[in-house]
Amino acid sequence: MTxxxxxxxxxxxxxxxxxxYCECPMWERDATTLSASFGLSKAQANLLRCTAEHLRPKSEGGPANRTNIVAACLFCNRTRHKAKNPRCPESYKKYVRKRMQRGRWLTGLFVFRTLE
Known part of the structure; x- marks a missing residue:
């Protein structure tokens, strides 16, 4: 293990x-339980796979340590880094939460509806 x-x-x-960011449940080793619990397809459950997120990017000298690494679902992690100029973690968290309140984040997932 690294x-x-x-x-x-x-x-x-x-x-x-x-x-x-979104506070949705994630899975680490096997998506089966999460899929069954929330009626998700394999593709939907994959979006909720647990990934490591550097709060301060490695490219900016962010260390790989306990204070700089958080767990984020694949969807939030990828979406944040797709942006031309990614938001800082706190700003992105507020953005995600606001979108969730409006029903415009992870739409179509049963998990989203259970967290409202």
Whole structure:
């Protein structure tokens, strides 16, 4: 196991296996339980896979340590980094939460509807 994997697992436990940004439940090893619990397809469950997120990017000298690594679902992690100029983590978290309140984040997932 790499240091980053270990840090991701620690962050996931600290966060009760919930995404740092959207607070949706995530999975680490097997999506089957999450899929069954929320009636998700394999593709939908894959969006909720737990990933490691650097709050301060490696490219800007962000360290791989406990204070800089959080657990984020694949959807939030990818969406944040697709942007031409990604928002800072706190700004992105507020953006995601606002979109969720409006029903415009992870739309179509049963998980989203259960968190309202």
């Amino acid at each position: 240091n980053l994997q270990s840090l991701r697992q620690q962050a996931a436990r600290r966060q009760s296996l919930r995404c740092y």
